[in-house]
Amino acid sequence: MNGPTALKLGTRRSKLAMAQSGMVAEQVRQLTGRPVELVEITTFGDVSREQLAQIGGTGVFVSALRDALLAGEIDFAVHSLKDLPTTPAEGLTLAAIPVREDPRDALVARDGLTFEELVAAAAALGRPARVGTGSPRRMAQLNAWAHSLGGAVETVPIRGNVDTRIGFVTSGELDAVVLAAAGLSRLGRLGEATQLIPVEAVLPAPGQGALAVECAAGNPAGLALAAQLAELDDPFTRAAVTAERSLLAALEAGCSAPVGALADLVADGQISELRLRGVVGTTDGTQLVQMSITGATPESADDAAVLGRELAAEMLAKGAAGLMGEREL
Numbered sequence: 001m002n003g004p005t006a007l008k009l010g011t012r013r014s015k016l017a018m019a020q021s022g023m024v025a026e027q028v029r030q031l032t033g034r035p036v037e038l039v040e041i042t043t044f045g046d047v048s049r050e051q052l053a054q055i056g057g058t059g060v061f062v063s064a065l066r067d068a069l070l071a072g073e074i075d076f077a078v079h080s081l082k083d084l085p086t087t088p089a090e091g092l093t094l095a096a097i098p099v100r101e102d103p104r105d106a107l108v109a110r111d112g113l114t115f116e117e118l119v120a121a122a123a124a125l126g127r128p129a130r131v132g133t134g135s136p137r138r139m140a141q142l143n144a145w146a147h148s149l150g151g152a153v154e155t156v157p158i159r160g161n162v163d164t165r166i167g168f169v170t171s172g173e174l175d176a177v178v179l180a181a182a183g184l185s186r187l188g189r190l191g192e193a194t195q196l197i198p199v200e201a202v203l204p205a206p207g208q209g210a211l212a213v214e215c216a217a218g219n220p221a222g223l224a225l226a227a228q229l230a231e232l233d234d235p236f237t238r239a240a241v242t243a244e245r246s247l248l249a250a251l252e253a254g255c256s257a258p259v260g261a262l263a264d265l266v267a268d269g270q271i272s273e274l275r276l277r278g279v280v281g282t283t284d285g286t287q288l289v290q291m292s293i294t295g296a297t298p299e300s301a302d303d304a305a306v307l308g309r310e311l312a313a314e315m316l317a318k319g320a321a322g323l324m325g326e327r328e329l
Helices: 013-034 063-070 115-124 136-148 162-170 181-187 220-232 235-250 301-317 320-325
Strands: 007-012 036-040 076-080 094-097 104-107 127-132 153-156 175-181 213-218 259-268 269-281 288-296
Touching: 007 013, 007 063, 013 036, 013 076, 013 162, 013 181, 013 213, 013 220, 063 094, 063 136, 063 213, 076 220, 104 162, 104 181, 115 136, 127 162, 136 153, 136 259, 136 269, 136 288, 153 213, 162 175, 175 181, 181 269, 181 301, 213 220, 235 259, 235 269, 235 301, 259 301, 269 301, 269 320, 288 301, 288 320, 301 320
Parallel strands: 007 036, 007 076, 127 153, 127 175
Antiparallel strands: 076 213, 094 213, 104 175, 259 269, 269 288
């Protein structure tokens, strides 16, 4: 007697994507009682060697997965949420956003140094610290942070997987690299971070640390699976990332723009509110617009989106659009 048919989960081929998808696959197996088969798909972002800011960033890691979903080649896909364009995709539904990992950035520096120590050590040598990152968002905030410490960094554009990036440090080519803490954690390599960067210094990318589970919405099987996978959804994570991504969308910025955002709960006794912080800056860090807004804990995704739009309006009024327009590509 044959068992239940396997569900096909579409994933990028990288170690990190496979680790993330494997975690979700195990949850889906337990939830549905069906085996899950990982289907590796190569995306444009995986094969292009251009910097993400130059190829546009938005959607380059997800389009091939979405095409496979729409073609019925896979049953569902797992993405890093920060890679998803903010505009909804026709024919697809975001079935679940599971509990978020640590959204912070992590520093992997030579000699076990923190960012503050690294900037000081490099200054003592009469040079800026060389820090690798391909993210305009990180460049803007790291430069501003170094300036606030009375020092300087030289941000060096890099790409590649976690091994490649950390290799720039171990080889001595760079003093440090900055990666998402969530990715290191999912790979079991968080111990290699020399500092978890405080969000007061560097706000993460909108949606950083969260995963997105996407299904086809144009057929009964896809909708039935989406209804099952909704069990994996974490309402607070969904509200928080919806606020962050709403801010990004209202700023009319893509996922490679120098925009940081983080929504978190602020509890005061019996009352809890959602605080949304946002930042936009020039990549040299000389100009930042950094603001926050606090509202009632959202009862729906629509409520969370309103908070994001309100903060975006305030930031645009303070000149955020001009800073994004001046970003170095």
